[in-house]
Amino acid sequence: MTSGSSKIQQPVIELVTKLASGDLSDLCDAADQAILDGNGFGWLTPPERSKQEAFWKGVMMMPVRELYCARLEGSIVGTGQLVKPFSNNEASGHIAQVSTFFIAPYARGHGLALGLLAVIEQSARKQGFTRLEVDVRETQKAAISLIENSGFERWAIKEKYAYVGDRYVRGFYYVKDLETVEEL
Numbered sequence: 001m002t003s004g005s006s007k008i009q010q011p012v013i014e015l016v017t018k019l020a021s022g023d024l025s026d027l028c029d030a031a032d033q034a035i036l037d038g039n040g041f042g043w044l045t046p047p048e049r050s051k052q053e054a055f056w057k058g059v060m061m062m063p064v065r066e067l068y069c070a071r072l073e074g075s076i077v078g079t080g081q082l083v084k085p086f087s088n089n090e091a092s093g094h095i096a097q098v099s100t101f102f103i104a105p106y107a108r109g110h111g112l113a114l115g116l117l118a119v120i121e122q123s124a125r126k127q128g129f130t131r132l133e134v135d136v137r138e139t140q141k142a143a144i145s146l147i148e149n150s151g152f153e154r155w156a157i158k159e160k161y162a163y164v165g166d167r168y169v170r171g172f173y174y175v176k177d178l179e180t181v182e183e184l
Contacts, residue, residue, distance in 0.1 A: 015067070027079065072112065079116075113146055138172060
């Protein structure tokens with residue numbers, strides 16, 4: 001490499017089983033920005049860094065959760081989790097869920113959200129799940145559009161899903177049948 005040139009890294013979606021040096025900081029920074037943009041996953045304001053770090057470390061320890069991260073220029077800029085049922089939940093053992101799904105505002109427009117959702121769905125299919133569910137606040141318009149355009153069907157609305165600012169907002173519940181063979 002010559003002086004003054006830099007290597008451009010392509011966007012990447014990956015299953016993260018261990019956070020490398022700097023990843024936890026990137027993850028918290030990206031989550032903070034998504035939360036401030038109104039696209040947090042339950043948080044309305046960024047929590048103390050120690051609480052958020054403990055949250056992500058806890059995710060890494062849970063065998064029923066797979067953490068997928070979107071990277072742009074080598075840094076984590078978003079996540080999504082595939083949440084599998086506990087082994088004692090035999091009746092609903094065919095259903096997996098998408099959770100903590102976000103892309104930081106500064107990293108949008110690169111197709112990372114679409115890629116992230118596709119990778120999570122692919123993992124669910126490979127593991128034999130036949131239904132994939134996700135829920136989202138009605139205020140998260142971009143997420144709703146992505147989910148609906150990815151073949152998920154809204155099956156329920158919860159009127160008082162979240163309390164944001166000074167009012168309740170609805171929550172939309174979606175499901176995708178993974179047994180369906182899609183035509184090309």
